[in-house]
Amino acid sequence: MGQIVLEQVTKSFGDITVIPPLDLTIEDGEFTVFVGPSGCGKSTLLRLIAGLEDVSSGEIRIDGAPSANTPPAKRGLAMVFQSYALYPHMTVRKNIAFPLRMAGLDRAEQDRRVEQAAAVLNLTDYLDRRPGQLSGGQRQRVAIGRAIVREPAAFLFDEPLSNLDAALRVGMRLEISELHNRLKTTMIYVTHDQVEAMTMADKIVVLRAGHIEQVGSPLELYRAPRNLFVAGFIGSPKMNLIEGAEAAKHDATTIGIRPEHISISDENGLWSGVVGVSEHLGSDTFFHVHQTGLAESITVRADGEVGFKHGDRIHMTPRADMIHRFDDKGLRIA
Amino acid sequence: MARSVTLQRKSFNTLIAWIIGLLLFFPILWTILTSFKTEAQAIADPPVWFFFDWTLENYRVVQERSNYSRFLWNSIIIAGGSTILGMIIAIPAAWSMAFVPSNRTKDILLWMLSTKMLPAVGVLYPIYLIFIQLGLLDTRIGLTIVLMLINLPIMVWMLYTYFKEIPGEILEAARMDGAGLKEEILYVLTPMAIPGIASTVLLNIILAWNEAFWTLNLTAARAAPLTAFIASYSSPEGLFYAKLSAASTMAIAPILILGWFSQKQLVRGLTFGAVK
Numbered sequence: 001m002g003q004i005v006l007e008q009v010t011k012s013f014g015d016i017t018v019i020p021p022l023d024l025t026i027e028d029g030e031f032t033v034f035v036g037p038s039g040c041g042k043s044t045l046l047r048l049i050a051g052l053e054d055v056s057s058g059e060i061r062i063d064g065a066p067s068a069n070t071p072p073a074k075r076g077l078a079m080v081f082q083s084y085a086l087y088p089h090m091t092v093r094k095n096i097a098f099p100l101r102m103a104g105l106d107r108a109e110q111d112r113r114v115e116q117a118a119a120v121l122n123l124t125d126y127l128d129r130r131p132g133q134l135s136g137g138q139r140q141r142v143a144i145g146r147a148i149v150r151e152p153a154a155f156l157f158d159e160p161l162s163n164l165d166a167a168l169r170v171g172m173r174l175e176i177s178e179l180h181n182r183l184k185t186t187m188i189y190v191t192h193d194q195v196e197a198m199t200m201a202d203k204i205v206v207l208r209a210g211h212i213e214q215v216g217s218p219l220e221l222y223r224a225p226r227n228l229f230v231a232g233f234i235g236s237p238k239m240n241l242i243e244g245a246e247a248a249k250h251d252a253t254t255i256g257i258r259p260e261h262i263s264i265s266d267e268n269g270l271w272s273g274v275v276g277v278s279e280h281l282g283s284d285t286f287f288h289v290h291q292t293g294l295a296e297s298i299t300v301r302a303d304g305e306v307g308f309k310h311g312d313r314i315h316m317t318p319r320a321d322m323i324h325r326f327d328d329k330g331l332r333i334a
Numbered sequence: 335m336a337r338s339v340t341l342q343r344k345s346f347n348t349l350i351a352w353i354i355g356l357l358l359f360f361p362i363l364w365t366i367l368t369s370f371k372t373e374a375q376a377i378a379d380p381p382v383w384f385f386f387d388w389t390l391e392n393y394r395v396v397q398e399r400s401n402y403s404r405f406l407w408n409s410i411i412i413a414g415g416s417t418i419l420g421m422i423i424a425i426p427a428a429w430s431m432a433f434v435p436s437n438r439t440k441d442i443l444l445w446m447l448s449t450k451m452l453p454a455v456g457v458l459y460p461i462y463l464i465f466i467q468l469g470l471l472d473t474r475i476g477l478t479i480v481l482m483l484i485n486l487p488i489m490v491w492m493l494y495t496y497f498k499e500i501p502g503e504i505l506e507a508a509r510m511d512g513a514g515l516k517e518e519i520l521y522v523l524t525p526m527a528i529p530g531i532a533s534t535v536l537l538n539i540i541l542a543w544n545e546a547f548w549t550l551n552l553t554a555a556r557a558a559p560l561t562a563f564i565a566s567y568s569s570p571e572g573l574f575y576a577k578l579s580a581a582s583t584m585a586i587a588p589i590l591i592l593g594w595f596s597q598k599q600l601v602r603g604l605t606f607g608a609v610k
Contacts (some may be wrong), residue, residue, distance in 0.1 A: 050506075050510060054507050071509070072509045073509055073510070078510060079506075079510040081503045081505065081506070081507060082503075085500060085504045085507035087507075087522055088504075089526055099512050100510050102512035103512055103514050104599065144508075146511065150511075150512070156510075205540060
């Protein structure tokens with residue numbers, strides 16, 4: 001099966017430590033997302049698990065077996081790369097069959113499994129084409145097909161959707177989630193896009209500078225961010241962070257309130273300010289409110305039909321039970 | 335207006351290209367023409383161009399005097415052998431430099447290239463002595479090894495440049511798919527690098543075929559390739575330009591034909607990376 005345990009894993013390139021000692025357990029069948037800003041070490045961590053990079057110290061256990069020094073081919077993991085990394089000189093059929101060929105399966109079994117994967121991924125009509133003749137979405141499916149045929153212990157995805165256009169990305173996101181529901185195989189997914197993380201994950205691992213900032217389900221992270229970094233990173237648009245007198249009222253150094261937890265009115269409210277930019281999404285409108293005396297700008301989510309204009313003075317009231325409090329170290333106050 | 339300018343430019347470029355092309359080709363053309371002249375016409379002053387008594391006499395004489403096919407066979411074995419041997423060493427070497435570079439990779443590459451800057455004659459004496467010791471003098475195997483070593487830096491450099499163009503992620507994908515080092519090089523890297531490998535092979539065959547310094551100095555009779563065949567017609571006793579030209583033409587014909595048929599491949603390979 002596919003439990004993956006990292007024990008005190010570190011990675012340095014020369015003098016630069018990318019991953020300081022890190023412990024993490026990914027349970028069998030879990031869809032885990034590594035998320036964080038660029039350069040936070042999430043891809044490096046994935047590559048350490050894959051075996052494409054050697055750990056500097058520590059141990060990686062795959063199903064209990066120490067694997068830190070096992071070559072990638074022997075770890076029983078499959079990986080989908082950001083660039084798809086298809087073999088340009090092989091047809092789609094040969095691309096998908098490649099891991100089976102390497103595993104020494106006979107031709108009949110190879111063909112059977114390739115046909116099966118192609119049917120699942122809607123690639124049956126394209127089996128005899130080469131990657132160069134496919135669209136981005138189709139190439140991505142071939143890459144996934146190549147990963148699923150050999151029934152790996154876990155799938156590793158390295159920002160697989162970042163080369164696709166927005167519409168395709170949403171479609172592929174669903175396809176990958178459905179695939180996970182069907183296969184029930186461990187998946188580790190790296191992304192910098194917190195929307196992908198929130199929508200797909202069973203468990204999110206938020207990373208910054210190689211450190212794990214918080215591990216939890218999407219809603220845990222949303223409801224109870226452990227520190228300011230997670231608070232600011234999870235949720236879109238970002239949580240409003242307010243310091244100073246307003247925060248002191250709540251016995252905190254910083255308080256956070258999400259745009260969707262502020263109600264607005266043209267008559268009265270706890271806070272007030274002047275509408276700057278409004279972003280109309282149709283269903284929702286995001287108002288960026290200035291001159292509040294709280295922070296440079298407060299973002300508020302309102303119903304799409306609410307029609308304040310640039311320059312209007314509005315009043316805002318945060319939901320008291322939705323205020324997050326943080327101490328002077330940026331840690332959550334329970 | 336714009337069109338006439340580009341047309342003018344185009345004609346001008348074409349003209350320049352033809353002039354340069356003819357300049358480069360002229361010595362070969364002159365050699366071929368001379369090979370069909372009589373000895374008197376070959377040294378005539380002013381030179382005769384096309385209007386002479388075309389004769390195959392020189393070729394007949396050359397055929398009678400020396401065993402062309404033996405030289406040809408030696409050339410094929412030495413050029414082909416050194417290329418195959420070189421590729422066996424150069425592909426893994428270039429692979430490791432391109433895909434698992436260390437801090438010293440750049441230095442090693444430069445150091446390899448620096449050996450080409452040394453005048454060959456500087457190492458003739460030690461190599462000659464080693465050849466005597468090992469009994470490699472005037473053997474095909476000895477010459478194959480020397481030519482391979484001479485051209486190895488160029489082979490590694492060329493392959494290194496081609497391999498650099500191949501995205502590393504594809505090789506990592508192969509590793510994830512269960513390919514060992516051997517499978518990775520055999521099934522993924524090599525097929526993708528075929529254009530680069532082909533032009534490296536072609537260039538190397540041409541270089542080895544034309545190599546004269548080592549082939550003349552390390553052979554006598556048994557392993558002598560076509561370069562020695564040509565040299566045997568330039569004697570200090572008397573100049574036989576027409577016969578020398580006939581021998582030269584016969585020596586360069588195979589490689590000229592090979593180059594002609596592979597020119598597309600060669601040009602593509604040599605400009606690989608520069609033009610996408």
